[in-house]
Amino acid sequence: MRPYPFILPLLCLGALALLIAPGSLLANPTAPPSEPMTFETEDQEVRYQRLIRELRCTVCQNQNLIESNAPLANDLRRQISLMIRDGAESQEIVDYMVARYGDFVLFRPPMNATTYLLWFGPVAMLLIGLSALGMILYRRRSQIGAGDLSEEEQERLRRLLGEGDGGKA
Amino acid sequence: MKLRFLIPLFAFFALVGVLWIGLSLDPRALPSPLVGKEAPDFDLPQLRDPDTRFARADMLGKPALFNVWASWCVTCRHEHPMLAQLSNNGVPVYGLNYKDTRSDALRFLARYGDPYQAIAFDEAGMVGIDYGVYATPESFLIDRHGMIRFKHIGMITPEIIENKILPLYRQLEAES
Numbered sequence: 001m002r003p004y005p006f007i008l009p010l011l012c013l014g015a016l017a018l019l020i021a022p023g024s025l026l027a028n029p030t031a032p033p034s035e036p037m038t039f040e041t042e043d044q045e046v047r048y049q050r051l052i053r054e055l056r057c058t059v060c061q062n063q064n065l066i067e068s069n070a071p072l073a074n075d076l077r078r079q080i081s082l083m084i085r086d087g088a089e090s091q092e093i094v095d096y097m098v099a100r101y102g103d104f105v106l107f108r109p110p111m112n113a114t115t116y117l118l119w120f121g122p123v124a125m126l127l128i129g130l131s132a133l134g135m136i137l138y139r140r141r142s143q144i145g146a147g148d149l150s151e152e153e154q155e156r157l158r159r160l161l162g163e164g165d166g167g168k169a
Numbered sequence: 170m171k172l173r174f175l176i177p178l179f180a181f182f183a184l185v186g187v188l189w190i191g192l193s194l195d196p197r198a199l200p201s202p203l204v205g206k207e208a209p210d211f212d213l214p215q216l217r218d219p220d221t222r223f224a225r226a227d228m229l230g231k232p233a234l235f236n237v238w239a240s241w242c243v244t245c246r247h248e249h250p251m252l253a254q255l256s257n258n259g260v261p262v263y264g265l266n267y268k269d270t271r272s273d274a275l276r277f278l279a280r281y282g283d284p285y286q287a288i289a290f291d292e293a294g295m296v297g298i299d300y301g302v303y304a305t306p307e308s309f310l311i312d313r314h315g316m317i318r319f320k321h322i323g324m325i326t327p328e329i330i331e332n333k334i335l336p337l338y339r340q341l342e343a344e345s
Contacts (some may be wrong), residue, residue, distance in 0.1 A: 058303035061196060071268060072303055075294050100301035102202040 209299035216288035232341035233261040235309040240277035242305040256284040264288035
């Protein structure tokens with residue numbers, strides 16, 4: 001009937017490919033192509049990739065160095081790659097960054113007086129919530145216990161239940 | 170016993186209080202690890218004359234303000250008159266021209282005035298990294314021995330001059 005029955009599915013496939021392609025490129029960002037980073041060993045490359053994911057860009061604060069397009073992030077990536085090529089240990093590079101920008105550059109902050117709330121806050125909230133829940137449940141149980149019926153009421157209850165059974169039988 | 174029903178209300182106000190404080194904080198004002206430490210060393214060409222150098226040692230001997238700026242930084246333009254005011258108050262002001270081009274920076278100074286004693290030209294931004302610069306303008310108050318005593322991120326306002334910089338500068342001046 002239709003002269004080119006295969007054209008429509010092909011178009012759909014093409015559109016789908018166009019939709020998917022940029023998405024898959026964005027899904028796993030690597031350093032922008034404008035700054036090719038070459039390393040002598042695979043270990044250096046791996047450490048570089050790990051560091052630029054663990055260190056925060058202080059300009060755009062909720063991005064790490066690999067996500068950020070800020071000029072400073074670019075400079076810091078270059079600096080890290082140079083230090084790695086010069087044979088610096090990962091910890092040395094982290095210390096270098098902390099000495100300049102403070103603990104804030106670490107996405108995994110160290111435990112100290114200023115970060116106790118950050119580290120233990122969630123656990124404290126959980127404990128408060130659990131103890132509130134426990135208190136409510138305990139009180140409710142003692143309320144159920146306090147609701148005992150008197151002799152007279154027991155008698156009436158038995159009679160009602162008995163009548164119910166009798167009615168069915 | 171009736172007061173129990175007020176607990177959610179109190180909890181609500183406590184939450185509002187915490188969020189209110191949170192909103193009033195500036196997330197960009199990070200505590201600098203450099204305050205109380207030696208100012209990082211540098212030796213760069215000067216902005217106004219590429220053939221002469223400007224080093225950290227040139228700032229020592231007298232307390233001074235070290236101001237990081239760039240012509241592309243709009244806040245720096247607003248801050249600029251404040252630096253002139255500090256300079257008029259006898260505070261030596263030195264500059265670090267950060268990731269700029271020489272022609273843009275010189276045009277900026279020609280247009281808005283030049284309160285700096287000397288300006289280091291940090292085209293690559295490497296000295297900026299050593300000083301932990303991430304949001305121009307940034308200013309460091311450095312004592313006569315080269316120790317960083319105060320850091321301000323963002324624009325210097327008249328209030329900051331009156332309440333922070335000038336009192337601390339007078340105090341540093343009195344120190345031996």
